Amino acid sequence: MKKQKAADTGILCLLIVLVIAFITPIFFVLMNSFKGKLYISENPFSFPRGELFAGITNYTEGIRKTGFFQAFGYSAFITVFSVFAIVLFTSMTAWYITRVKNKLSSVLYYTFVFSMIVPFQMIMFTMSKLADTLKLNNPLGMVVLYLGFGAGLSVFMFCGFVKSIPLDIEEAAMIDGCTPIQTYFQIVFPILKPTAITVAILNAMWVWNDYLLPYLVIGVSTKYKTIPVVVQYLMGSYGAKDYGSLMALLVLSIIPIIIFYLFCQKYIIEGVVAGAVKG
Amino acid sequence: MDKNLKKYFPIFVLPTLLAFFIAFVIPFIMGVYLSFCDFTTVTNAKWVGIDNYIKAFTNKEFLNALWFTIRFAVVAVISVNVFGFLLALLLTRGIRGTNVFRTVFFMPNLIGGIVLGYIWQSMINGVLAKYQVTMLMDAKYGFWGLVILMNWQLIGYIMIIYIAGLQNISPDLMEAAKIDGATSWQALIKIKIPMVMPSITICLFLTIANSFKMFDQNLALTAGGPSNKTTMMALDIYNTFYGKVGFEGVGQAKAVVFFVIVAIIGISQVVLSRKKEVES
Numbered sequence: 391m392k393k394q395k396a397a398d399t400g401i402l403c404l405l406i407v408l409v410i411a412f413i414t415p416i417f418f419v420l421m422n423s424f425k426g427k428l429y430i431s432e433n434p435f436s437f438p439r440g441e442l443f444a445g446i447t448n449y450t451e452g453i454r455k456t457g458f459f460q461a462f463g464y465s466a467f468i469t470v471f472s473v474f475a476i477v478l479f480t481s482m483t484a485w486y487i488t489r490v491k492n493k494l495s496s497v498l499y500y501t502f503v504f505s506m507i508v509p510f511q512m513i514m515f516t517m518s519k520l521a522d523t524l525k526l527n528n529p530l531g532m533v534v535l536y537l538g539f540g541a542g543l544s545v546f547m548f549c550g551f552v553k554s555i556p557l558d559i560e561e562a563a564m565i566d567g568c569t570p571i572q573t574y575f576q577i578v579f580p581i582l583k584p585t586a587i588t589v590a591i592l593n594a595m596w597v598w599n600d601y602l603l604p605y606l607v608i609g610v611s612t613k614y615k616t617i618p619v620v621v622q623y624l625m626g627s628y629g630a631k632d633y634g635s636l637m638a639l640l641v642l643s644i645i646p647i648i649i650f651y652l653f654c655q656k657y658i659i660e661g662v663v664a665g666a667v668k669g
Numbered sequence: 670m671d672k673n674l675k676k677y678f679p680i681f682v683l684p685t686l687l688a689f690f691i692a693f694v695i696p697f698i699m700g701v702y703l704s705f706c707d708f709t710t711v712t713n714a715k716w717v718g719i720d721n722y723i724k725a726f727t728n729k730e731f732l733n734a735l736w737f738t739i740r741f742a743v744v745a746v747i748s749v750n751v752f753g754f755l756l757a758l759l760l761t762r763g764i765r766g767t768n769v770f771r772t773v774f775f776m777p778n779l780i781g782g783i784v785l786g787y788i789w790q791s792m793i794n795g796v797l798a799k800y801q802v803t804m805l806m807d808a809k810y811g812f813w814g815l816v817i818l819m820n821w822q823l824i825g826y827i828m829i830i831y832i833a834g835l836q837n838i839s840p841d842l843m844e845a846a847k848i849d850g851a852t853s854w855q856a857l858i859k860i861k862i863p864m865v866m867p868s869i870t871i872c873l874f875l876t877i878a879n880s881f882k883m884f885d886q887n888l889a890l891t892a893g894g895p896s897n898k899t900t901m902m903a904l905d906i907y908n909t910f911y912g913k914v915g916f917e918g919v920g921q922a923k924a925v926v927f928f929v930i931v932a933i934i935g936i937s938q939v940v941l942s943r944k945k946e947v948e949s
Contacts, residue, residue, distance in 0.1 A: 401759055402766070408756075409773050415788050415821065422791065434795030479685045486681035490674055498682070505693050507935035509882050511906045512928040515921060516703065517696035519711045524691065538692025541685050570674045570681075599781025601885050602907075618783040622889065625787060636787060643784045651779055655772060658779070662826065663833055666875055 416644065423448050423641045427634030444634065449642070452635030456620040457613075458642055465616040468529050468604070469597045472536035476544050476593050477586050479537060484548030485578055489560075499549065505542035510602060518606040527607050529614055535607065536597055544589045547665070551585040552578075591654070591661035598647075617643050704921040709914060721922035730897055731923055734905035741812065741901065742880035745819045749876050750869070752820060753827030758857075760828070761835045771832070775825035786889020789818045804891060811891040811899035818886055823879065827872045834868030835861065867942070874938040881931055902927050 422430050424438040424445070433442060452458065487495040517535070521527060526534055555578070563573045579586075601618035608614045610623050621639055625631060651658060674681075699711065704721055706714035725731055756774060760767050777785070793804050793814050804810040838861065846856050862869075884903035887893070893900035893908070900908065906927060909920035 398762065398764055401762065402764055405759060405764070405766075405770050409770060412773055412777070412821070415792050418792050418795070419788050430791070431794070431798065434791070434798060479688075482681045483685040486674065486678070498686070501694070502689070505689070505697075507932045508693070508697060508928055509903070509931045511884075511903050512924045513693065513696035513700050514907075515910050515917065515924075516699040516711060517692060520691060520696055520699075526691070534688050535692045537685065538688035538690070541689045541693070545685070564673065570677045574681075595779060599783075599885075601781070601783045601888075618781050618885070621787065622783050625889070626892075633791065637791070640784055640788055644780060647779050648776070651776060659771075659775060659829055662778070663829055666826075666830055666871060667833075 419637050419640045419644075422633075423637035425634070425637075427632060430633045430637065448634035448638040451632070452624075452638035452642070455632070455635055456624055456639060457615070458617075458620065458639060460613065461615050461617050461620045462646070464529055464614050465598060468532045468536070468616060469594055471530075471533045472540070472597045473590050473594050475533055475537045476540050477590050480541050480544035480589070481548045481579065481582055481586060482574065483541070484545045485552050485574060485582075487545075488549050488552040499545075502542045502545040505539075506546060510539070514602065514606055521607045527609070527612070532604060532607065535603065536593075539603070540593050540596065543665075544593065547589055548582065548585055551582060555581055587657055588661040588664045591658055592665045595658075595662075700921055701925060703918065704925045705918075707918050709917055717918065721918040722926070724919045725922045725926060728919065728923075730900065731902075731905055731909075733897070734900045734902045737812075737899065738881060738883075738901045741815055741819075741883075742877055744816050745880050746873065746876045748816065749820055749823045749827055750872055753824045753872065754831050754869075756824065756828040757831035757835055758861075761832055771825075771829070773825075774828055777822050778826045780822075782883075782885025783889045785818060785822055786886045789814060789821070790890050793817075805894040808895060808898035811894065814890055815883075815886065815899070818890060819880065819883070822886075823876060827876065830868050830872055830875075831865060834865035838864045870938070870942055874934065877934055878931065881934065902930075 418434075421438060422434065425433075425442050425448075426444040427448065429442045429444075436442060438444070483498075487498050517539075521531060521535060525531065559577055559581075560573055563577050564570075568576065599618060600616075601622060604614075604616045605619050605622070608616075608619070610619065615623065621636075621643060624639060625636060703711065703714055705716060705718060707717045707720070708714040760770060780788075790804065793810065797803055797810065802810070804814055842860060842864075843856065846860055851859065882903060883901055884907070887899070887901045887904045888907075891899045893904055897905075897908075902923075906920055906923045909916050909923055
């Protein structure tokens with residue numbers, strides 16, 4: 391028993407060391423975000439004390455240069471509406487193609503599954519050209535594109551769950567005079583809720599962090615830039631790199647994610663595991 | 670029920686289907702077709718047969734990117750899985766505070782690739798500054814930088830999947846092994862590892878696919894530097910499309926090759942896990 395306890399204390403110490411190692415990069419960025427930009431490359435590991443301390447100038451500068459709050463707004467808009475559209479429309483589609491058994495349904499199902507293994511690079515050029523032609527280069531157009539490109543995984547996950555719902559419940563509702571639309575929203579969708587949460591979380595993480603799709607479709611010359619696009623825009627452009635603004639922007643981009651994580655931790659971890667196991 | 674529901678196709682399926690055609694089906698078919706064409710915009714395509722594919726496979730940068738990606742994938746997949754599994758073992762012993770550790774280790778997984786890349790670019794350059802070098806001086810810094818970044822991002826994720834697998838092992842089994850006098854090493858090799866084989870399959874393929882498809886992190890950390898020595902496949906395709914005019918066809922051919930590689934990985938996962946399911 392004593393030996394067990396000693397081993398556990400050892401492991402606890404090891405874990406604490408690992409935790410410190412894990413949060414070091416974030417702490418490093420946070421620390422440097424309060425340093426004058428010239429000191430960041432000179433004294434990367436010292437505390438922002440004395441002449442090194444720059445107050446919040448990096449933050450004001452970074453926000454001014456990139457229009458961070460506007461980018462935050464567009465990121466939030468695109469993420470919220472895309473997730474809403476994906477959950478609503480793909481769950482309806484999944485229910486339909488699982489319940490209506492015909493050739494078309496199975497062709498659709500396998501096409502959705504197929505799309506899951508296609509990497510974005512395969513279609514990025516043609517998709518962005520098509521999006522331009524159809525005037526989808528705006529936040530609402532992005533919602534359409536995310537619905538389309540995210541449909542594969544989401545339909546697949548909803549189909550897996552719909553198959554496990556017994557038909558009797560739906561049939562009883564139909565006999566009682568419910569239309570399919572009423573049956574879906576009053577009976578089926580509430581049962582789908584756990585999968586809907588998983589699908590919502592997986593897609594929210596993807597859309598919020600996605601860089602290439604908004605960069606290619608919306609670009610950097612419009613006002614609709616999202617957070618990953620402004621971060622890359624700040625560093626990817628030629629000329630002197632402003633590491634002060636970069637540090638501040640990195641901190642500002644991480645904060646919303648950490649807040650979201652702390653509030654929905656349980657759902658996020660469960661959702662991600664479910665997504666990995668099924669996908 | 671079937672007949673009644675069938676009429677509702679426009680409401681239930683059409684919205685998803687329209688978006689799916691715009692964002693996937695049409696671009697995919699066009700992409701396959703254009704990989705056999707010479708074009709700069711989509712409208713001026715001229716059929717050239719397999720010319721683009723020949724150019725892609727004789728393109729040194731593409732082969733370098735392929736080789737770099739494979740080397741990176743091997744190192745990253747092994748390290749992420751070994752560390753993730755070890756952490757899962759440590760966190761399934763019922764030690765106090767397990768949940769807090771789990772929360773912290775998983776957190777980097779939520780941060781997007783671009784932000785991750787710049788966090789590590791500044792970290793690594795900060796360390797290297799002590800030795801008067803930067804990450805862009807030698808490809809080996811970029812390689813190991815990417816490996817470290819990948820570990821930081823994925824260990825927590827992989828760990829969570831292994832924890833779920835380990836927790837599914839019935840306590841009776843471990844109890845029985847203990848009574849029979851198995852050491853903890855024997856219990857690990859003979860019981861735990863065989864029992865989490867399904868999780869190992871999932872994690873291996875997940876990390877392989879993630880390594881091959883890596884783009885944002887690569888772009889933000891090194892952008893391929895020095896002189897494209899740390900460019901991975903996805904970034905090389907991007908550079909071919911948008912770096913120079915006139916190579917769009919070659920870029921599309923590279924993209925098709927890339928798709929085939931990723932598809933083979935995905936399909937072999939399905940086949941392998943199906944086979945396991947039949948056996949058990």
